[in-house]
Amino acid sequence: MIVEERIYRIRSGKTSEYLKLVREKGLAIQEPILGGLIGYFVTEVGQLNQMVHLWRYADFADRVARRRTLSEDARWRVFIPKLTALIESAENRILLPTDFSPLQ
Structure with missing residues (x-):
């Protein structure tokens, strides 16, 4: 199992609009295809205007196939330009669980 951590910095003043788009349209497209949503988070302290979402995949090949x-x-092709217009920067990380992680 792997976890993909996606971190988006949202343009100032656009967080509510971003969350509304994801809540009302984005997840309905993503979840059936990607599966494995662990969580969707907003930052409260530190770097502000960030969205962090975590997705679980069986392995890297599973992630590649689902993202494709x-x-x-x-x-998604119609939806994504609306979302990316609100994103200032993006960062992705692939996380591997340790042998003692509750997520395996």
């Missing part, structure tokens, strides 16, 4: 399917989805 998402990128080819016609609904």
Whole structure:
């Protein structure tokens, strides 16, 4: 199992708009394709205007296949420009659980 951590810095004043888009349209497209949403978070202290979401995959090949399917989805192609217009920067990390992690 791997976890993908996606960190988006949202343009100042656009957090509510971003969250509304994800809540009302984005997750309905993403979740059936990607599966494995662990959580969606906003920052409260430290670097502000950030969204952090975590997705679980069986392995890297599973992630690649699911992300490819998402990128080819016609609904996603229409939706993503609306979302990316609100994102100032993005960072992705692939996390591997330790042998003692509760997530395996």
